[in-house]
Amino acid sequence: MTDLNEIRKRLLKEQRQLLVHKFLHNRLAVTGGTITFVMLFLALAAPLLAAQGPLEMVVSDRLSAPSAAHIFGTDTYGRDVFSRILYGARVSMTIGLFVGLITMVAGMCLGLLASWFKTLDEVLMRICDGLNAIPSTLLAIAFMAALGASITNVIVSLSIVSIPRMARIARSAALVVKEQTYIEAIAAAGAGPFHIIFRHIAPNILSPVIVQASYVFANAIITEAALSFLGVGVPVPQPSWGNILYEGKDVIYNAWWMIVYPAVFTALTVFGLNLFGDGLRDLLDPHTS
């Protein structure tokens, strides 16, 4: 027995090493991962890096251009744009992570259950069709209108609009796994449906689900910025990339830095996440790329 266990351990280790090796040789994944990691680091280190609090106003220093004191300039209220962008990264990353996670867990559970129980499948998929029929940005705006502007509500709205697609992806992957002989064998051995679904099917559909989660993450960041820009996302004066842009639009003739910097940060983060997602897909799911 010990021998078998050792062999198994060694094989697992080799597999892991191979995966790490493949990851490091995938330029997309590495570049995207690095950008995402840097953004996460900036978000976490915001209190250390920001020279001035994100809400701290210096009235004498309104709308000053980028300089040594304020590398990204200041806004209409004399707040430091750099520190607002750093704290905004926290908001974006929090929303992206939560929406990604909630969507992943909920979508996966629904997809898995739908793949096994026929009646549930019919009902769930019709609900997904219905939700998909409503354009997601519009639905998110409508939800925000009803729920009111707040970070939690942004997370709730964006999760609701992203779950249907995730459920579909999980379901179609689970349907393929379900037909495999080993699942049949486990069922024949008398395992219950929940045991089979969550212990044996779930681990085998992780690849497409994780890849989709990275896109949901990126999309959540875009949509949060858009909602805040429209004034229905994260409430002012909280710093969020969309809020900085919203305030920047009013002074677009005087303060280009209030548009360009948050725009670059948003686009770069999304770019990084998309690259990362593409890289992951090549790595985990070579058939679909």
Place this chain on the structure above:
Amino acid sequence: MKKYIIRRLLALIPTLFVVSIVIFSIIHMTPGDPAAMILGDKASVEDIEALREAMGLNDPLPVQYINWVTGVFHGDLGQSVFIDEPMTQILKEYMAPTFSLTIYAMIISTVLAIPLGVIAAKKRGSFTDQGISFLSMIGISMPSFLLGLLLILGFAVQLRWFPVGGYKTIAKDGLIAHIRYLTLPALALGFMEAALIIRLTRSSVLEVLASDYVKMAKAKGVSEFALIMKHAFKNALIPILTVLGQTFMALLAGAAIVESVFNIPGIGRLTVNSVNRRDYEVIQAVVLMVSLINVVMCLAVDLLYGLVDPRVRLED
């Protein structure tokens, strides 16, 4: 084909039912009394009660739902609290700029994207291909409102080639002014979709190029140009056409945000204004209308697809 059409139509019923439930629920998701939310803090109890009665909020939920759906079937999409016009009239007025913008963006994104995708596929792996792929990667990461703001900054504020925002109708100000005002918004709106179409065109042309019949054509000496245009592109067109339908919808929904950037009085602006005024019935009407357009569009694409490709309609 007839069976296929009937099956497609029947599948719409549950979808529309779910859509109607979701849209109906919007107004009931508000924390607390919707009537009180609409009228604000200073409203008197009598006013709130009167509005509750007028909106039918005192009826039990199923009754409210049935009343609402019956209304929709009779063309009654509700009543705006702030705009004193029938809802259909409001929608018609605000829809015109949105359609104009969407169609313009559609033209920009397809005219730009399909040739670029074909070129990228043809010169696979070359510098041009990498350049185009990089451009489309940027496009996918660039949300329309960001690009819109950057375009305003560059072409309206700095270079002054285009207006910062606003809208001119063809009827009043002529076609030139109409196009001039919509160019930046359409570019902003179309870029991301263009990026997606470039990627799709590239991969689907590549797939066709790798197929046996193209190899055969090559072997019998068909010229490079004819090969791309007549053999590869034509067959790659089927998936591309399907995506065009989705693109139109994505643009229509995306227009909501771009309109706010450029101050265009379309349904997007109407929605955002209604959100700020808590004019829920307008929001419901807009979401309903866009969703219906979406459903019809998907149906049309599905039917078209079934027509072009017999394999689709013979499935299951």
